[in-house]
Amino acid sequence: MEKLFIFDTTLRDGEQVPGCQLNTIEKIEVAKALEALGVDVIEAGFPVSSPGDFNSVVEISKAVTWPTICALTRAVEKDIEVAAEALKYAKKKRIHTGIGTSDYHIKYKFNSTQDEILERAKACVKYAKRFVEDVEFYAEDAGRTDNAYLARVVQAVIDAGATVVNIPDTTGYCLPTEYGAKIKYLIDHVDMKNAILSTHCHQDLGMATANSIMGVLNGARQVEVTINGIGERAGNTSLEEVVMAIKSHKELKIETNINTQKIYPISKMVSSLMSMPIQPNKAIVGRNAFAHSSGIHQDGVLKDLSTYEIIDPKDVGIDDNAIVLTARSGRAALKNRLNILSIQVSDDELTEVYQRFLDLADKKKDITDEDLLTLAGKETNGMNRVKLDYLQVTSGVGVRCIANVGIDIAGEKFDAAASGNGPVDAAIKAVWEVICDNTVINDGETEIKEFLIQAINKGSDDVGKVHMQVEHRKQIYYGFAAHTDIVAASVKAFINAINKFIK
Structure with a gap:
């Protein structure tokens, strides 16, 4: 060598x-x-x-x-x-x-x-x-x-x-x-x-x-x-x-x-x-580098990784590949995700669920586990759903950043306040305080891994889109939100990610 x-x-x-x-x-x-x-x-x-x-x-x-x-x-x-x-x-x-x-x-x-x-x-x-x-x-x-x-x-x-x-x-x-x-x-x-x-x-x-x-x-x-x-x-x-x-x-x-x-x-x-977001399709390190959404690709990868992956994600420090459910996904990917959610379906049931899945995927970009449970006819009331009731932030030059939030968790109302290194940090800390105090989620097992902001249009009334990658118990969850207030968009993206793993 x-x-x-x-x-x-x-x-x-x-x-x-x-x-x-x-x-x-x-x-x-x-x-x-x-x-x-x-x-x-x-x-x-x-x-x-x-x-x-x-x-x-x-x-x-x-x-x-x-x-x-x-x-x-x-x-x-x-x-x-x-x-x-x-x-x-x-x-x-x-x-x-x-x-x-x-x-x-x-x-x-x-x-x-x-x-x-x-x-x-x-x-x-x-x-x-x-x-x-x-x-x-x-x-x-x-x-x-x-x-x-x-x-x-x-x-x-x-x-x-x-x-x-x-x-x-x-x-x-x-x-x-x-x-x-x-x-x-x-x-x-x-x-x-x-x-x-x-x-x-x-x-x-x-x-x-x-x-x-x-x-x-x-x-x-x-x-x-x-x-x-x-x-x-x-x-x-x-x-x-x-x-x-x-x-x-x-x-x-x-x-x-x-x-x-x-x-x-x-x-x-x-x-x-350097505040330089990595393009999603960047070779090796982009967030889609090991993501599979095509049904043909998903079927191959689920059977044997070597069919569509020449690099093991773990070789570059990524925990695993991602099977992303979209309108192009096949039955194999859907069945795999249902199995992960401990849902067993027969071939006939899978055909029915898959058709409903395609109808939904054509309308909705982000298919959540709760969506899949609903499609499979399973009870979802036990899954806590987190919503933002209100957000108030105080910030400025020479002023300590403090955020007050009101959070709805499965119909129950909670509020909290927190200070932070900037308005986004303060707001997310306040949300996390509510989550840790009122659910089985513990501090220290969740971490924000990626936080990207993208302007959707130009002008004084810009709409900012926030993409957030949250790691919970070594599994990655994605959150998305858009708002004219970037702090609100950040909080909503965080909550969007939380809703994918909170029970």
Whole structure:
């Protein structure tokens, strides 16, 4: 098995997404999670760009033990000096320096020539080697650089001491075969000595993962990635996609150091800290990645997971797949859910219930367990139903957030008040106080795992839709609600989820 090094740039290239900047404490939290995940290199920042970035590289260097800590620079001596200073506490340190090599960059960005850029490339690597032994060179816009000239640059920087040479498809332009051929050309035409090539691909045309894999298949032994594929413009190569593609194809005889069971938890952490919701159909970590709603798929998965799942959800830290009941679900999925609810039906009864189920599913997106019990003719009065009677919240600058709620549980009226870190937190705490005090549900066995807000229309009277994922006794329940008041929508979504497991 050959080793593929995972270079994570979530905290540098990933953090360049507008509005997603992290403070130093948050960056340290992510860096520690990346260390636990098993990444080999953490690109901690661009120290010369700001005092905040400099300080983050310093503090991450102190906080992280075994991964290499990398700092980005331009081919400028001052950049390299500042990066070396920021890395002084790192146990293993790397300076990542480089310059644009495509005709677009040489002519329009630098107003220079190929020979001058070649000399600057060698000079920046030699200068970085004064401070650290591990120097990575990036040939910016290598995807659009002539292969023969690129090979000259790569050879020159390796001769100057570069240990890793990064071949970025900076604009996401390359086709997978084109990018793979570029890596192969370099492997065939450069004396690599002990250096390795690295991929750094962007998602502008949706081919970042494919390009990275093709780079690996043609000889690259480091991939530069981000959690959830976040990054400039359309994003970077997704760590989880590359790692799981490599793991799924054992015939490649390539392995990484990643503990894949920690992929989903760090995906959720980065999404939450950066306020960047993960699209539901995102490969590996999207909430629908292991959800099956088609009847044909559900029938196959219930018979054998391998029919429609090439990855075990537990391998990426997800408890299980989801059989979602919709108008496209088949009899097998319906019968499976009824069995989970301890309802046994004959084949004839199933046919009748299934027809009623389809009629309801055409009208209602979210089919609850109570709906199924009703369809099956079972008594549902024993299932407590929670309703919001009223909600009043006091909040503002310099004012403590306090929420008062009135809750109806199966016809009985209750009220509570709670304070919290913001109006939503206060309101949900008040609801939860009522639930814990007046039902068999205990505190500590339920946790909000996902909380997403989506604007449905624009203007001063926006309607916000809230999606909430609540874990109760290690099973996931979904809550949805829409309202012009986002606090009310949040509370209603929470109650919607509670109604799916409360007895």
